[in-house]
Amino acid sequence: LIGLAFGFIVKTHYGVLPNTIKSSDQLLIAYIIETYNDIPVLRGLFIGAVLSAALSTSSSIIISITDCVHYDFLSFNKFGPIIEKRIGTNCAPRIVSIITGIVCYAMALLVAKLGKTIIHMAFANFGICGGPFLGLICAALQEKWTIDSNVASASTVTSLILTGVG
Numbered sequence: 001l002i003g004l005a006f007g008f009i010v011k012t013h014y015g016v017l018p019n020t021i022k023s024s025d026q027l028l029i030a031y032i033i034e035t036y037n038d039i040p041v042l043r044g045l046f047i048g049a050v051l052s053a054a055l056s057t058s059s060s061i062i063i064s065i066t067d068c069v070h071y072d073f074l075s076f077n078k079f080g081p082i083i084e085k086r087i088g089t090n091c092a093p094r095i096v097s098i099i100t101g102i103v104c105y106a107m108a109l110l111v112a113k114l115g116k117t118i119i120h121m122a123f124a125n126f127g128i129c130g131g132p133f134l135g136l137i138c139a140a141l142q143e144k145w146t147i148d149s150n151v152a153s154a155s156t157v158t159s160l161i162l163t164g165v166g
Contacts, residue, residue: 006031062104066097132159 010027021030029047036042070093087095111118136156139147 058104062097062101065100065104066093069096069100128163129160131163132156135159 006028010031021027029050032046033043036046074092074096133156136152139152139155
């Protein structure tokens with residue numbers, strides 16, 4: 001709804017889009033820079049807010065992946081205590097965080113080079129697989145009844161086939 005309203009605002013402001021705007025994700029920044037051209041502090045605050053929001057999202061993703069990798073793979077692995085003794089208890093998560101950040105940044109650059117097709121495929125895959133896996137998670141959260149793993153697997157596979165993945 002917000003995108004539709006902003007599209008209407010841009011359409012009435014510009015009439016026809018200028019040649020400098022090549023894609024729809026450049027509309028907001030071009031509009032802010034042109035509209036608030038006389039107030040440079042406001043432009044800087046806006047760009048800073050957009051950048052901090054992007055960095056906040058990226059850092060929370062990297063921290064989540066780092067915690068999962070450190071807790072699941074290093075803590076319960078027989079090599080985990082050996083690695084933590086060699087490089088230190090606090091250094092292991094930091095190194096995993098640096099490696100995770102580099103890998104996430106490289107993957108973001110790769111997805112940007114592949115174009116919009118890969119993003120549309122990822123969203124379609126999430127939409128198709130999200131329902132059956134949500135059903136599996138809801139079945140796992142039931143405390144009254146115990147659900148056999150064969151029944152859970154069969155119901156997830158059946159749901160995936162009915163939604164078109166299989």
